[in-house]
Amino acid sequence: MAIVTLAVTIVARFTPLSSMVASGAVKAYDFQVWRPLVFSLTTSSIFGAVLSGLLLVLIGHQIEPMIGSVQFASLYLLCGVGGSTAISLAGASYCFEGSMCGLFGLMAASIVAKCVQKQDIRADVILLTMFIIWAIVVGSNTWIADIGAVVVGAVCGWAWLQTRWSSYRRQIGAGLAIFAVCLAALIVTWVV
Numbered sequence: 533m534a535i536v537t538l539a540v541t542i543v544a545r546f547t548p549l550s551s552m553v554a555s556g557a558v559k560a561y562d563f564q565v566w567r568p569l570v571f572s573l574t575t576s577s578i579f580g581a582v583l584s585g586l587l588l589v590l591i592g593h594q595i596e597p598m599i600g601s602v603q604f605a606s607l608y609l610l611c612g613v614g615g616s617t618a619i620s621l622a623g624a625s626y627c628f629e630g631s632m633c634g635l636f637g638l639m640a641a642s643i644v645a646k647c648v649q650k651q652d653i654r655a656d657v658i659l660l661t662m663f664i665i666w667a668i669v670v671g672s673n674t675w676i677a678d679i680g681a682v683v684v685g686a687v688c689g690w691a692w693l694q695t696r697w698s699s700y701r702r703q704i705g706a707g708l709a710i711f712a713v714c715l716a717a718l719i720v721t722w723v724v
Contacts, residue, residue: 556625633674
C-alpha cells in the first residue's frame with residue numbers, strides 16, 4: 533500500500549491523475565465510484581507519500597498480524613472511503629490527501645482492538661488527537677476526512693473483534709456492510 537501510494541503521488545505530479553482521483557462534493561465527481569475507493573492512495577506531495585508510507589509500515593507492523601494482509605489492505609481502503617464520504621457529506625469541494633485517512637482509520641481500529649484486549653490506549657488516543665488537531669490548526673479541510681476515517685476504522689475494529697464476527701466470511705460481510713453504508717451516504721449527497 534505504501535508503494536502504491538508513492539507511485540500514485542509521483543504519477544499525479546506529472547500527469548492530470550490528481551484531478552481524476554481527488555474526492556469532494558463537486559458535482560463533476562458525482563457517481564464516480566472510483567474516487568472514494570482510491571482516496572486512501574492519494575497525497576499531495578512526495579514527502580507526504582513517504583511519511584504516509586513510513587507510518588503505514590509502522591502501524592501495519594502492529595495491526596497486520598492481527599487481521600491478515602488482505603483485510604489490512606481492505607481496512608486501509610475502506611477507511612479512505614469513510615474519509616471521502618465525510619468530505620462529501622460536509623460539502624468540502626476538493627481533497628487529495630486521503631492517505632492519512634487510511635492511517636487514522638487503522639489507528640482507530642488498533643485503539644479499539646487494544647481497548648477490547650484491556651491494553652493501555654492513552655498514547656494512541658493522544659497521538660491520533662494531535663494529528664487531527666494539527667490538521668484543524670493548519671486550516672486544512674482534511675480533518676473532516678480524518679474524522680470520517682476514524683469512525684469507519686473504529687467501527688471496523690469493533691465489528692471484527694466481536695466473537696460473532698470472528699470468521700473470515702463474517703469479517704468480509706462486516707466490511708461490505710460498512711462500505712454499503714458509506715456508498716449509500718455518498719449516493720444521497722450525489723442525488724441531493
